[in-house]
Amino acid sequence: MADLSIDVVAKAAGVHRSTVSRAFSRPEAVKSETREHILRVAEGLGYTMSPLAQALRRKTSTFIPLIVPDITNPFFAELAKTMTQAADERGYQLLLCVTNGDPAKTDGYFTAMQAMYAPFGIVAPSTKVDTEALKLFDFGHKVVVIDRVEGDSSVPTVTVDSRRGIMLALDHLHSLGHTSIGYVSGIAGTHTAQDRMDAYLELSAEGNSTPLVLDSGSDPDAGARAAQHYLEMENPPTAIIAANDMVAFAVISALGQNGIRVPDDVSVIGFDGLALGARFNPPLTTVRQPIDDMGNIAIELAEKQNLNGSVEHIVLEPELLMRASTAGPRK
Amino acid sequence: MADLSIDVVAKAAGVHRSTVSRAFSRPEAVKSETREHILRVAEGLGYTMSPLAQALRRKTSTFIPLIVPDITNPFFAELAKTMTQAADERGYQLLLCVTNGDPAKTDGYFTAMQAMYAPFGIVAPSTKVDTEALKLFDFGHKVVVIDRVEGDSSVPTVTVDSRRGIMLALDHLHSLGHTSIGYVSGIAGTHTAQDRMDAYLELSAEGNSTPLVLDSGSDPDAGARAAQHYLEMENPPTAIIAANDMVAFAVISALGQNGIRVPDDVSVIGFDGLALGARFNPPLTTVRQPIDDMGNIAIELAEKQNLNGSVEHIVLEPELLMRASTAGPRK
DNA sequence: AGTGTTATTGCAACCGATCTCAGCAACCGA
DNA sequence: TCGGTTGCTGAGATCGGTTGCAATAACACT
Numbered sequence: 141m142a143d144l145s146i147d148v149v150a151k152a153a154g155v156h157r158s159t160v161s162r163a164f165s166r167p168e169a170v171k172s173e174t175r176e177h178i179l180r181v182a183e184g185l186g187y188t189m190s191p192l193a194q195a196l197r198r199k200t201s202t203f204i205p206l207i208v209p210d211i212t213n214p215f216f217a218e219l220a221k222t223m224t225q226a227a228d229e230r231g232y233q234l235l236l237c238v239t240n241g242d243p244a245k246t247d248g249y250f251t252a253m254q255a256m257y258a259p260f261g262i263v264a265p266s267t268k269v270d271t272e273a274l275k276l277f278d279f280g281h282k283v284v285v286i287d288r289v290e291g292d293s294s295v296p297t298v299t300v301d302s303r304r305g306i307m308l309a310l311d312h313l314h315s316l317g318h319t320s321i322g323y324v325s326g327i328a329g330t331h332t333a334q335d336r337m338d339a340y341l342e343l344s345a346e347g348n349s350t351p352l353v354l355d356s357g358s359d360p361d362a363g364a365r366a367a368q369h370y371l372e373m374e375n376p377p378t379a380i381i382a383a384n385d386m387v388a389f390a391v392i393s394a395l396g397q398n399g400i401r402v403p404d405d406v407s408v409i410g411f412d413g414l415a416l417g418a419r420f421n422p423p424l425t426t427v428r429q430p431i432d433d434m435g436n437i438a439i440e441l442a443e444k445q446n447l448n449g450s451v452e453h454i455v456l457e458p459e460l461l462m463r464a465s466t467a468g469p470r471k
Numbered sequence: 472m473a474d475l476s477i478d479v480v481a482k483a484a485g486v487h488r489s490t491v492s493r494a495f496s497r498p499e500a501v502k503s504e505t506r507e508h509i510l511r512v513a514e515g516l517g518y519t520m521s522p523l524a525q526a527l528r529r530k531t532s533t534f535i536p537l538i539v540p541d542i543t544n545p546f547f548a549e550l551a552k553t554m555t556q557a558a559d560e561r562g563y564q565l566l567l568c569v570t571n572g573d574p575a576k577t578d579g580y581f582t583a584m585q586a587m588y589a590p591f592g593i594v595a596p597s598t599k600v601d602t603e604a605l606k607l608f609d610f611g612h613k614v615v616v617i618d619r620v621e622g623d624s625s626v627p628t629v630t631v632d633s634r635r636g637i638m639l640a641l642d643h644l645h646s647l648g649h650t651s652i653g654y655v656s657g658i659a660g661t662h663t664a665q666d667r668m669d670a671y672l673e674l675s676a677e678g679n680s681t682p683l684v685l686d687s688g689s690d691p692d693a694g695a696r697a698a699q700h701y702l703e704m705e706n707p708p709t710a711i712i713a714a715n716d717m718v719a720f721a722v723i724s725a726l727g728q729n730g731i732r733v734p735d736d737v738s739v740i741g742f743d744g745l746a747l748g749a750r751f752n753p754p755l756t757t758v759r760q761p762i763d764d765m766g767n768i769a770i771e772l773a774e775k776q777n778l779n780g781s782v783e784h785i786v787l788e789p790e791l792l793m794r795a796s797t798a799g800p801r802k
Numbered sequence: 803a804g805t806g807t808t809a810t811t812g813c814a815a816c817c818g819a820t821c822t823c824a825g826c827a828a829c830c831g832a
Numbered sequence: 833t834c835g836g837t838t839g840c841t842g843a844g845a846t847c848g849g850t851t852g853c854a855a856t857a858a859c860a861c862t
Contacts, residue, residue: 157850190847194850201523214548255519389747419721421723502841527849528847
């Protein structure tokens, strides 16, 4: 358990340290016999290479930062989970960085990651500020953004088709017989939030129904305010689309506190497809983003970019997850 | 933006690299005049020290691993959030490690962290296996566990008083007039889960009421099964204590699916105090763990141990968070 | 046998810091 | 004025690997 350096192993195996190094990181450059011997010895000693020393010398590491604004938000938590998995299947080590929306912190993470020779980074939908910031770094062009990036197609991105998602929600609600459908917005500053809202507005217009935004705030209280707004209306909508599942939860909760039942009195549909939604009361009908795929794709995009400089923009298809928070309108 | 090593700064400032090094890490050892000059030059160049190189040479870093089984579980997410904050106030960088309950992964994280010269680590309630594993490492004695550790008081721990928490729940329910109180268990393998359950059993016995465990499973479906069990009883309890908030959510959801209302038909109280609970339907009454404090205390304990080898076991007081999922029993 | 490859391995410089030791100048008291 | 401190800075080894280059061995070919 003592200090196990490459030299110790080298001595034990009777070879030079460079051979040990090669046995590990460039197996084909060592006679297989020698290699196996070395590996066996190393194994016996319980030796593993120091990622620090490696990174320092190679000037590239396997640490990959995932920058999210708030890990407490289940969407990011789920993203983190699948990305951890995806990263480690590919031999990377994911470092979760939580900014709490503080741009200074984002900055700090970027420099730190640069210093740690991260081969690339992933930033999850955050404020526009963050995506701006990343251009200040060399690093900037080795970042995959899980969001849309405005006016800069040099950064690979993976997103889900917001318009299509809202369309799915709208169609579902229409098919249930709803004609008056309200909307509650989500996290401010995010492109996705903006896109979803825009989609709602446009699609409503195209369908000749007047859009009805119950709340366009972004704070945790948006749900409560939307519910309040709903209560005050003389002619409230029979269904509500929430920009994301968390908001949907909040709306249903607030409505419930005021005696309004979902889906009996009003239908509510979310957007995200959080696992949590299945255990909400009632289980939440929602538009699911393929979070698992996003993780894998993000890493693939980054690798591709690192390899041949190609920049891709992947747009994934959302799907409707029918659970129990929607039903036909109250007659 | 080019490669900025300490030598570059040294040359630019006209001093030797050791002086630059000292200017940063041992300010008092450098003439203030020189130091300021160096710092100014460094600043101008946009220089920051390489944490990698530092860690390699010093054999100690500021990376501190937080090992949790599942970041998707809001409890761990909240823990991660406060710990990130706490860590970084003290100049540490938290590395979130997610095991998904895989002991092999826990092991891997330990070795990795050892290799990265983490000064200590934090492991959050996980299976006993994990806490066993940590003894295999030197590292083992520089770990703080957020849970109780069986038969080994050499590891600092911080926990919340389970018995007291359950007592709070029981008292609250009693004061509301409930006499028949069921219980649903939580994550298996955790000491806390065990402790809560034991507390429930003991306290029920002491209060001369027969304990009624609706489900003692640990998987995500425990809630559903508990609800099922409830429905099948001819004389179901009028209130239910859930071992943790997530289970409470699941129970309420499953009950709701079967037309049982909370708190109208049955009261449900959770344990954890997740922020999410405030936006559940109905807002969840629960026993709150001071998660914020836990993060800070965990780090403090670790530092103390590192400093003078002292090992403390902190037990925090839980508190009742009254919201809307409990009410008097249906007459 | 002589020469040209090719496969393996050793050598030593290097990555970006830290830290012990030594050198040097200024300062102190007698 | 001299030995003894004290304060500050430079030298150079070191942390644990990587990698270009040189050396040697083994094998093929004319």
